[in-house]
Amino acid sequence: MSTRAASFRIDCSACLDATGKPIGKLPDFAEDANTLAALYGAMVRTRAFDAKAIALQRTGRLGTYGSSLGQEAIGVGVASAMRVEDVLLPSFREHGAQLWRGVTLEELFLYWGGDERGNDFAGPRRDFPVCIPVGTQFPHAAGVALAMVQRKESGVVVAMGGDGATSKGDFYEALNLVGAWDLPVVFVISNNQWAISVRRREQTGAQTLAQKAIAGGLPGAQVDGNDVIAVRAATERALAHARAGEGGSLIECLTYRLGDHTTADDASRYREDEEVSAHWKEEPLVRLRNLLVARHGWDKAKEEALLREVRAEVEAAADRYLAIEPAPRRAMFDHLHATLPPDLAALAEEAAGDG
Amino acid sequence: MSTRAASFRIDCSACLDATGKPIGKLPDFAEDANTLAALYGAMVRTRAFDAKAIALQRTGRLGTYGSSLGQEAIGVGVASAMRVEDVLLPSFREHGAQLWRGVTLEELFLYWGGDERGNDFAGPRRDFPVCIPVGTQFPHAAGVALAMVQRKESGVVVAMGGDGATSKGDFYEALNLVGAWDLPVVFVISNNQWAISVRRREQTGAQTLAQKAIAGGLPGAQVDGNDVIAVRAATERALAHARAGEGGSLIECLTYRLGDHTTADDASRYREDEEVSAHWKEEPLVRLRNLLVARHGWDKAKEEALLREVRAEVEAAADRYLAIEPAPRRAMFDHLHATLPPDLAALAEEAAGDG
Amino acid sequence: MAELTMIEAIRAALSHALETDPDVILFGEDIGIDGGVFRATDGLMQRFGSARVRDTPLSETVIAGMAVGAAAMGLRPVAEIQFSGFLYPALDQLVNHASRLRNRTRGRLTCPMVLRAPYGGGIRAPEHHSESPEAMLAHIPGLRVVIPGSPARAYGLLLAAIRDPDPVVFLEPKRIYRAVSEAVETDGAALPLDRAFLVAEGEDLTLVAWGAMLAVADEAVARLAEEGISAELIDLATIKPYDRVAVRASVAKTGRCVIVHEAALTTGFGAEIAADLAEHCLTHLIAPIRRVAGYDTVMPYLRLEAQYLPDTGRILRAAREVMEFT
Amino acid sequence: MAELTMIEAIRAALSHALETDPDVILFGEDIGIDGGVFRATDGLMQRFGSARVRDTPLSETVIAGMAVGAAAMGLRPVAEIQFSGFLYPALDQLVNHASRLRNRTRGRLTCPMVLRAPYGGGIRAPEHHSESPEAMLAHIPGLRVVIPGSPARAYGLLLAAIRDPDPVVFLEPKRIYRAVSEAVETDGAALPLDRAFLVAEGEDLTLVAWGAMLAVADEAVARLAEEGISAELIDLATIKPYDRVAVRASVAKTGRCVIVHEAALTTGFGAEIAADLAEHCLTHLIAPIRRVAGYDTVMPYLRLEAQYLPDTGRILRAAREVMEFT
Ligand SMILES: Cc1ncc(C[n+]2csc(CCOP(=O)(O)OP(=O)(O)O)c2C)c(N)n1
Numbered sequence A, B: 001m002s003t004r005a006a007s008f009r010i011d012c013s014a015c016l017d018a019t020g021k022p023i024g025k026l027p028d029f030a031e032d033a034n035t036l037a038a039l040y041g042a043m044v045r046t047r048a049f050d051a052k053a054i055a056l057q058r059t060g061r062l063g064t065y066g067s068s069l070g071q072e073a074i075g076v077g078v079a080s081a082m083r084v085e086d087v088l089l090p091s092f093r094e095h096g097a098q099l100w101r102g103v104t105l106e107e108l109f110l111y112w113g114g115d116e117r118g119n120d121f122a123g124p125r126r127d128f129p130v131c132i133p134v135g136t137q138f139p140h141a142a143g144v145a146l147a148m149v150q151r152k153e154s155g156v157v158v159a160m161g162g163d164g165a166t167s168k169g170d171f172y173e174a175l176n177l178v179g180a181w182d183l184p185v186v187f188v189i190s191n192n193q194w195a196i197s198v199r200r201r202e203q204t205g206a207q208t209l210a211q212k213a214i215a216g217g218l219p220g221a222q223v224d225g226n227d228v229i230a231v232r233a234a235t236e237r238a239l240a241h242a243r244a245g246e247g248g249s250l251i252e253c254l255t256y257r258l259g260d261h262t263t264a265d266d267a268s269r270y271r272e273d274e275e276v277s278a279h280w281k282e283e284p285l286v287r288l289r290n291l292l293v294a295r296h297g298w299d300k301a302k303e304e305a306l307l308r309e310v311r312a313e314v315e316a317a318a319d320r321y322l323a324i325e326p327a328p329r330r331a332m333f334d335h336l337h338a339t340l341p342p343d344l345a346a347l348a349e350e351a352a353g354d355g
Numbered sequence C, D: 001m002a003e004l005t006m007i008e009a010i011r012a013a014l015s016h017a018l019e020t021d022p023d024v025i026l027f028g029e030d031i032g033i034d035g036g037v038f039r040a041t042d043g044l045m046q047r048f049g050s051a052r053v054r055d056t057p058l059s060e061t062v063i064a065g066m067a068v069g070a071a072a073m074g075l076r077p078v079a080e081i082q083f084s085g086f087l088y089p090a091l092d093q094l095v096n097h098a099s100r101l102r103n104r105t106r107g108r109l110t111c112p113m114v115l116r117a118p119y120g121g122g123i124r125a126p127e128h129h130s131e132s133p134e135a136m137l138a139h140i141p142g143l144r145v146v147i148p149g150s151p152a153r154a155y156g157l158l159l160a161a162i163r164d165p166d167p168v169v170f171l172e173p174k175r176i177y178r179a180v181s182e183a184v185e186t187d188g189a190a191l192p193l194d195r196a197f198l199v200a201e202g203e204d205l206t207l208v209a210w211g212a213m214l215a216v217a218d219e220a221v222a223r224l225a226e227e228g229i230s231a232e233l234i235d236l237a238t239i240k241p242y243d244r245v246a247v248r249a250s251v252a253k254t255g256r257c258v259i260v261h262e263a264a265l266t267t268g269f270g271a272e273i274a275a276d277l278a279e280h281c282l283t284h285l286i287a288p289i290r291r292v293a294g295y296d297t298v299m300p301y302l303r304l305e306a307q308y309l310p311d312t313g314r315i316l317r318a319a320r321e322v323m324e325f326t
């Protein structure tokens, strides 16, 4: 004999179709032209940063770089729903979220240029730097949230990762702990269908990534990740839920990686051009621009002005970055410990002599 | 706008109630008196082994030991559904499963007595030894299954762990891989409500442990783990599913740890006697005996004969174990590598001199 | 002044830290109502509440990673790994995050966390429960590794570790948790990190040890004294960064050195000490440097563990060899 | 005989193993259609099928643990960790299982697996991509650690590792994956494990190095020759268990030793070599043993990595100091 012990359901939400036509009623914030223009501007800025970063890398002036081309709506949508005092723990592909939160273009160039000082951003001082070891940011998020609860802050923690990251033990252990302790952590998964050369469906047998939340007893939902309005709305719901003390949740943002994995990758080795072209039809910028044009008088002049402004800003930031001298060898020792133990102080001096 | 992306359901199955009354029609094997008597005998034997092991530990003649008191139906139910050529990867509490599979009482005493030779059992030569680092057996199970698939064997792999083990990254990574590759692995979770002093509901926010399977895209089900018939039936279904090439699954067996965590533990520090007493009413041996009495002419004489036989067997095995001399120091080097590198050979000689 | 065992001293230090610093929180498996499997946190949850002394799920990776996150926000997490054999899933967080958060953010985010774990053999525990991983941890730049050698040092060093602005792994030699008591001033005074302690002064030979091996070495010192050999015994206490100056000075004086540790020989922490001496004290050395260590084998199960662990006999033989060397 | 780079030699060895032994299977992240991020497995999936050359989910713990399970059943898994910086989640499986499965089952179950990982700096990679963890691995009893120093040695040692009945971690110095080619006989002949290779014979000084540091040390040998100093250069190749006999013999001859490695100084593998010499070669030593190593810092980001890595200049300075020592 068999009885039902539990049942679950995963929903997927969207606000705009691929052409920018609203599907049903839009959230209130999306009725405001300025808000939409800001979201659009942030996505354009992110894309311009990406393009410049790739150009710098190609000419040997930046390290290996992973662009967020086609995924701009996620970073921007998520960050725009957050408060300043919330804490972001980004993966390596969420430039849009970092930029919206106030990390500067110059700081990002510096980081990707291979300089630790890029992580010492003036902006959101408690936000974590980019996380390279996949999935390891999720346990941190639990700790950040624990600290907030302990201090009775009302902040929420947002930890972002890719579809590949959902295969890591770190991710599940963190999900489970957040569920067990009802911590205010929102897990955002940017499912861009690829983890380098591994397809989403080879990554896991799960029908959705959102359902992984069920393992930790958390609510999970899918959202159209190329729809910045839907992403922001879903994040707002998740943040409100957490802020109300109801615990964490997971949002799977469905998107597509239009570029190579990084500048060190050649995606043509493992996927067809046609697949990529098909996904260009769903990319996030055009659809929001279409909405702006249709409803809020966006036009060619505004578009060009925006592009000019953003490009100038990016170029200026790149120039400032390129003018920064590398730190001296001694810098390796500067922040190893709060104060250098005598042992290492001797070594640091020796090292200076190696110069 | 929101659409349904996926939905899931977790069921719980049972065959007998706590008094041994069938709930609905029993599986065919449970109509056979000999089969039921064998299952009952194996549970009684497991319990007798447990009692003797604790007695030996208390008198300094065995190492720290974790008894399976109250959980006998899981090991026996699961193992009785397996074929010889299937492979078992047990946690440290599945003595019943190991014994059914053919590991001898003496070998188990030797292992728990702190002697590696106890793992060199004559019995199921491919079965793994007890796994102490919680959860680490699940990745092994994936590898064993991969080898079987690679060699076109029709075996299935059964990996067992506790409720606490479901919090480990290893467990989830293995679940996910088994789901992604459709490997023939059955995950059996003995949910005895406690991980040392941590209650099941502090271990995870998930309503059931079975639902953790959903994260890997596998089917998950609960079963009354004190009902050996239900456990065996659920395992048979899962094994048939895997053998048919349809992939892995997870079974959560609901039970209760009636004893201390191990002989090093004192459960009265963290749980009430009343809770334990209440669970004694649901323990697995009595209910199967009641069924045997009600349907198959089991009586006091048979019961006493069984107990006598089992106890004599356990005592004899303990005596043989106690007669085994510890290995010489040299044994540390014997199986470190297939052949000892010169480096270590020198050290081994030195060590002999340390004697 | 109370007579405390090491486990009591550790509890007293944790208790003092919880009392005096609201940012201190403890978490780990079974540290709450059960008070830890060795009772290091006995009564602390009852006294300070389950928000500050908290049982975690069975997840070492998230225990370590959560400590990093909480520390970055300014808390002072003191996390427990139940046995050092289960510390490996936490290693990624130690290497890739805890030890370098300060460095990679140029001091913007820091990691004042402590990860405590009982370690070492000698208590007839099951497999995987008796290993000594200090050398691996000592190879992680940016991380401190501290091992107390007595109740008083456990008290003072644990407080120092908790107050240190950087991450510390605090390995507790469980074999001597209850072996001896000594008078411990529980006044909240910390002992200095990165400094060795001179346990016995001597002229002929330097013994370097830490953790449970100190007692074994101490006995060797007494036995050697009977033979007319005057051995100096140093408790390293902080393994990384260790007090090179103290060890070099001692060996410069004695000209002979025997290092004792439980961990396997190859790349054990004794290697670092010997290498440092071979570079900086060569001219003072009048005999080969000997390492008395666990053999290069897997730690055996309990029936053979006493045969694996360095004992006084092995130390004596090495010391005599070194003394007789010409 | 083909002129091969190291990455080509590795691919040739993998290919030969797949051809000749049906039990060999490869798995790891992106090793299939993409051929691995460094192309070590380029074309192999296409040639041997995705059942034998298989992309895994992004899960290092299960990659290592699955290798243990498959090896226990008699397969010869060759698993790839994409960069050594992501090897730490696999460490628990290496320490607690791979290295001791044979021992704890008294030979009933064994673990003939290879875990390959590119390691080391010098290619301007992002953070966490350039570290050298060999010393941690060398501290695990029961595990072999092999690091090839040239294309031919990569070919022969990888085949030996795959054929070895016990677990091997095979660390590939990615900086020299494509640095040079040499003639490699791809006839399936393995080179011996546990043996050092003599790269240059000399009389005055012994240099010990491995991996990418060999090229740097080799340049130092040439420069020293110009100065009239005859340096012997040893490629350790197998780090654990290493060829103590060869190193001792060389130092017994030269009386001087400089050890070079990229990894951080403290408890780096150089410590073991120096410690062994300080015990077994003391009377032959006419100068302090110097270790030229990565500083005891976190490996810096790419803008400073060249300042971190030992270079010929640092080796020369150490060698001259050692030569001038009196
Ligand atoms: C633990 C770990 N393993 C491997 C890598 C190498 N690596 C970097 S990104 C990546 C794929 C990540 O895929 P996903 O999580 O989907 O993020 P995406 O790159 O698509 O944004 C891999 C394998 C890593 N950085 N960390």
Ligand SMILES: Cc1ncc(C[n+]2csc(CCOP(=O)(O)OP(=O)(O)O)c2C)c(N)n1
Binding pocket: B093, B132, B133, B134, B135, B161, B162, B163, B164, B165, B166, B192, B194, B195, B196, B257, B261, C029, C058, C060, C082, C086
């Ligand atoms: C990775 C790891 N962490 C901690 C321990 C110590 N430990 C042994 S058993 C146990 C609890 C296990 O609980 P559960 O999985 O529910 O199994 P049960 O003991 O209830 O059968 C713990 C924490 C361990 N063996 N391995």
Ligand SMILES: [Mg+2]
Binding pocket: A162, A163, A164, A190, A191, A192, A193, A194, A195, A196
């Ligand atoms: Mg992806």
Ligand SMILES: [Mg+2]
Binding pocket: B162, B163, B164, B190, B191, B192, B193, B194, B195, B196
């Ligand atoms: Mg349990």
